[in-house]
Amino acid sequence: MSVFQLAFIIFIITNPIGNCPAVIALIKDHGIKDQQRILLRESIFALILAIFFLVLGETFLSGLQIQNYALSMSGGVLVFLISLKMIFSIRSDDTIERPKQDPYIVPIATPLLSGAGLLTMIMLYSKQEQNDWKVFFAILIAWIGVTAVMVTAPYLQVILGKRGLAALEQLMGLFLAMMAVGMMVKGASLFLIALGIS
Amino acid sequence: MSLLSIAVVLFLIMDPFGNISSILSLTKDYDSKTQRRIILREMLIALTFMVAFNYLGEFIFYILELNETTVRISSGLVLFLIAIKILFTSPDSPRANLPKGEPFIFPIAIPLICGPGLMATIMLYAHMEPYQSIMILAILMAWVVSAAILYFANPIKNFLGTNGLMAAERLVGMVLILISIQRVMEGLMMFWNTHPHPT
Numbered sequence: 001m002s003v004f005q006l007a008f009i010i011f012i013i014t015n016p017i018g019n020c021p022a023v024i025a026l027i028k029d030h031g032i033k034d035q036q037r038i039l040l041r042e043s044i045f046a047l048i049l050a051i052f053f054l055v056l057g058e059t060f061l062s063g064l065q066i067q068n069y070a071l072s073m074s075g076g077v078l079v080f081l082i083s084l085k086m087i088f089s090i091r092s093d094d095t096i097e098r099p100k101q102d103p104y105i106v107p108i109a110t111p112l113l114s115g116a117g118l119l120t121m122i123m124l125y126s127k128q129e130q131n132d133w134k135v136f137f138a139i140l141i142a143w144i145g146v147t148a149v150m151v152t153a154p155y156l157q158v159i160l161g162k163r164g165l166a167a168l169e170q171l172m173g174l175f176l177a178m179m180a181v182g183m184m185v186k187g188a189s190l191f192l193i194a195l196g197i198s
Numbered sequence: 199m200s201l202l203s204i205a206v207v208l209f210l211i212m213d214p215f216g217n218i219s220s221i222l223s224l225t226k227d228y229d230s231k232t233q234r235r236i237i238l239r240e241m242l243i244a245l246t247f248m249v250a251f252n253y254l255g256e257f258i259f260y261i262l263e264l265n266e267t268t269v270r271i272s273s274g275l276v277l278f279l280i281a282i283k284i285l286f287t288s289p290d291s292p293r294a295n296l297p298k299g300e301p302f303i304f305p306i307a308i309p310l311i312c313g314p315g316l317m318a319t320i321m322l323y324a325h326m327e328p329y330q331s332i333m334i335l336a337i338l339m340a341w342v343v344s345a346a347i348l349y350f351a352n353p354i355k356n357f358l359g360t361n362g363l364m365a366a367e368r369l370v371g372m373v374l375i376l377i378s379i380q381r382v383m384e385g386l387m388m389f390w391n392t393h394p395h396p397t
Contacts, residue, residue: 104361
């Protein structure tokens, strides 16, 4: 596979365009400049995580004895909890000045961008390809694309307006819940294979 | 499990980076010398509890009629909830209202450093590991690193800044979620493999 093919696959798995509305809904309390700063920071964290897994993923997971089903299941559980928070977010105390939630690493950098799927893919490709640099550059190219999408995402807010965003948050909560259950089902089926049933 | 992986898991559950800010705020009324003395004392108390639990584990297994399956699932669940708390911090945590005065045993030694998650983990590993010496060595290794980190809590906090500390805390939280879910699922697997199957 060429570097660009790899980069394209990684870009698709990271799914920045699909994640855009959810990410915007998560950080809707901040101004646009702040949002761009947060998203840039989170993409950098996601890149660091991806490269960390490329280099040390195998050692890290086998050292802590974490199997692939647990990786998938953890991502699902985390995203599910976040989606519950989005769907049942309390609207009544909006007037009270409360500290703005700054999503640090969790949930945007991981598990939304560098989720279980991407991390296992990266580990897989680093095993398949003889040359780790190729995967590294593929990650880097994909990352540039992802970051470009992420940084332009806050302008969605301008189009949608405040009410639109609040409605979007509910909808995206639902979508996130579905994605989460998808990850959990994936984890469960891997678990069943490990059990030797199916 | 190898000595190193046991030590790493124990170190992650002790979560010294995540505890730096809460321990510093608990001891903020004291000068840095007293602070270090308190931290060292609390760390020693925590170590005593860890080692005690390592030897008492088998006894507790016997009294409460536990087996590896139950301990695996329960410790995994407790650890999962602790990790959730690390990831989704709430300002009004019950740890906010504390008895006044110098923190002695509660809340630094227990539960911040040697909490229920760590105790259950030590119990589980002590049960699984045939050689006690490996467990003791692993506990000591994890403890020495945590103690060093907490002893230099102030310079580390100045170096990493609040955001750096938060990043470290979040990453540890993520890894703890991974460990806890892995453990619960291993427990389920063990349950499946040991219970009598209807044929």
